[in-house]
Amino acid sequence: MALRFYNTLTQTTEPFSPAQDNTVRMYTCGPTVWNFVHIGNLRTFTSQDILRRWLQYRNYGLQHVMNITDVDDRIIQQAVAAGQSIYDYTDIYTKAFFEDTGKVRLQRPEIVSKATDHINEMVALIQGLAENGCTYESEGSTYFRIAKFPEYGKLAHLHFEGMQSGARVDTDKYEKDDARDFVLWKARKEGEHFWDTPLGPGRPGWHIECSAMAMKYLGETLDIHAGGVDLIFPHHENEIAQSEACTHKPFARFWLHTEHLMVEGETMSKSKGNFYTLRDLFEKGYSPEAVRYLLTSVPYRKQLNFTFDGLRSAATAIERLRNFELRLKTTKFPDGDNPAFDERTAKALAQFEEALDDDLNTAEALGAVFEYIRDANTAIDNGDFKTANRQNADSFLQKFDQVFDVLKPTVSEHALSDADIDALVAERTAAKKAKNFKRSDEIRQTLADQNVILEDTKEGTRWKRK
RNA sequence: GGCGCGGUAGCCAAGUGGUAAGGCAGAGGUCUGCAAAACCUUUAUUCGUCGGUUCGACUCCGAUCCGCGCCUCCA
Numbered sequence A: 001m002a003l004r005f006y007n008t009l010t011q012t013t014e015p016f017s018p019a020q021d022n023t024v025r026m027y028t029c030g031p032t033v034w035n036f037v038h039i040g041n042l043r044t045f046t047s048q049d050i051l052r053r054w055l056q057y058r059n060y061g062l063q064h065v066m067n068i069t070d071v072d073d074r075i076i077q078q079a080v081a082a083g084q085s086i087y088d089y090t091d092i093y094t095k096a097f098f099e100d101t102g103k104v105r106l107q108r109p110e111i112v113s114k115a116t117d118h119i120n121e122m123v124a125l126i127q128g129l130a131e132n133g134c135t136y137e138s139e140g141s142t143y144f145r146i147a148k149f150p151e152y153g154k155l156a157h158l159h160f161e162g163m164q165s166g167a168r169v170d171t172d173k174y175e176k177d178d179a180r181d182f183v184l185w186k187a188r189k190e191g192e193h194f195w196d197t198p199l200g201p202g203r204p205g206w207h208i209e210c211s212a213m214a215m216k217y218l219g220e221t222l223d224i225h226a227g228g229v230d231l232i233f234p235h236h237e238n239e240i241a242q243s244e245a246c247t248h249k250p251f252a253r254f255w256l257h258t259e260h261l262m263v264e265g266e267t268m269s270k271s272k273g274n275f276y277t278l279r280d281l282f283e284k285g286y287s288p289e290a291v292r293y294l295l296t297s298v299p300y301r302k303q304l305n306f307t308f309d310g311l312r313s314a315a316t317a318i319e320r321l322r323n324f325e326l327r328l329k330t331t332k333f334p335d336g337d338n339p340a341f342d343e344r345t346a347k348a349l350a351q352f353e354e355a356l357d358d359d360l361n362t363a364e365a366l367g368a369v370f371e372y373i374r375d376a377n378t379a380i381d382n383g384d385f386k387t388a389n390r391q392n393a394d395s396f397l398q399k400f401d402q403v404f405d406v407l408k409p410t411v412s413e414h415a416l417s418d419a420d421i422d423a424l425v426a427e428r429t430a431a432k433k434a435k436n437f438k439r440s441d442e443i444r445q446t447l448a449d450q451n452v453i454l455e456d457t458k459e460g461t462r463w464k465r466k
Numbered sequence B: 001g002g003c004g005c006g007g008u009a010g011c012c013a014a015g016u017g018g019u020a021a022g023g024c025a026g027a028g029g030u031c032u033g034c035a036a037a038a039c040c041u042u043u044a045u046u047c048g049u050c051g052g053u054u055c056g057a058c059u060c061c062g063a064u065c066c067g068c069g070c071c072u073c074c075a
Helices: A039-057 A073-082 A086-103 A115-131 A208-218 A229-247 A278-283 A288-297 A308-330 A339-357 A362-382 A387-404 A418-433 A437-449
Strands: A004-007 A012-015 A023-028 A061-068 A111-114 A135-138 A141-144 A182-187 A202-204 A222-228 A252-258 A261-263 A304-306 A452-457 A460-465
Touching (some): A023 A039, A023 A208, A039 A061, A039 A086, A039 A222, A039 A288, A061 A086, A086 A278, A111 A115, A111 A208, A115 A182, A115 A202, A115 A229, A141 A229, A182 A229, A208 A222, A208 A229, A222 A229, A278 A288, A288 A304, A288 A308, A288 A362, A288 A387, A304 A308, A308 A387, A308 A460, A339 A362, A362 A387, A418 A437
Parallel strands (some): A023 A222, A061 A111, A261 A304
Antiparallel strands (some): A004 A012, A141 A182
16 A cells, blocks of 8 residues: 555545655744754654655655744843843753754754745735734734634634634633634843844744744645644644645645654653653663663554563664674675575565555564564574575665665774674684684673673674673 | 554554454574574464354444543644
8 A cells, every 4th residue: 555644634544745846845844943852852853854765765855844943932031141142042942952862863854944034925925914804913913713613623623613712711822812812923022032023023933933933935735744743733723724724725634643652651840750851861871772662662642652672672672673684794605696585685674664654654664674583583583595696685774764764873983893893803803713812802892881782603703782 | 522543472563244464572483613693383162241143253333441632732
């Protein structure tokens, strides 16, 4: 079956292909840069990375825009507290974001756009909405009038018929006609960063940046819009309202939402003491690959229970994958070809691709890979794996890694070089030959201290980094 | 209260009408100078509970218990 995704808008799984040409126009809600990225954020971004990679694997071009929210209440508050401008303050966390996500090998979107660089576009969009009679002004702020958009609630599947206007307590500091109305442009407040615009001095509301930037770079209708489940309402619902009320065209064809993660079975929160940034995990000694693997091993639409036990399991699972890769590379196979085994490889690849085509079922894809590895190991043991089978096997493994990207270890800059290791291994082999096991074990230990593991095989000694 | 998601082995988790993938941990074995590493085998008569439909249900229907999320600025 062809590629398909679950669409929050229709609540069904639908076949996917881009609307125009071969390029997927995709927008994902990026970070609010007021702090370091935490593992909850990262789960969403990692799932989007898998989405990116799978679209590319399926030979689609990609035009992916991710925003950086660099102005909002928290940022203003934190910047003031730190005695910095919002630009200086957010710059720190924007850089940290790419540094951190780079470590877990997230691809950088084709376009990264900052909210503060697109004030003009936002103002223009709000003006367009004003022309359509969808806005009103109150105490210097501009609001979107929900009553003008009857389809409001279609993404979150909320029904407001029974709700009385103003029935809810309005906790917002600004004056609104209807509790559901949301602010497009916030009036300037004393001591806050502001922009002078035709809408008056102030700053953008939360939702408008995404509509403005998405449509600027991708056109009025996106193929995919993605984010965390918590953004479905109100953020994405409001994006739809303000975009479609302006263009009268569907804002996005597919809405993909990543479920949240739990930590040790509990919701992650600072008060519970189970709040972790990616940097926290690195400090505890966990590898970027292990984090990446754990985060991707559970399909994106399922809640993921993040545990340290799971993180260790992930690291061991990666070892198994790497061991197979190493075995494939270093073993001398019997000459010839075994068509039956090539068929086995083809089957594994088909299962792998079908799993990811099915709304990115990463768990099933991994199952296909591990099952294959077991069969391949058995075939190698039995001599059923021939020299000519190596190419397809290796190609399958590389295709797997094109998506999951965990095979290559992250090597620190202080680590021994490959040449140093090779030299020590050669010395040990000589020592072993001379039955100088004392020296041989000494070298093994030296390398072990550098996180290099030696394996003695029929074809000699091979090594790997841990 | 409304809407949505989920409860499968010690842990993580796929499957969703034809008789339980995979990973980790555990147990056994192969290999090896010992060791390490690696590899192989094995581990759920059973899928929250109770009913129903069916030749047959983890998979469909009803009820029920439990967990999680959203219902205005949180990925």
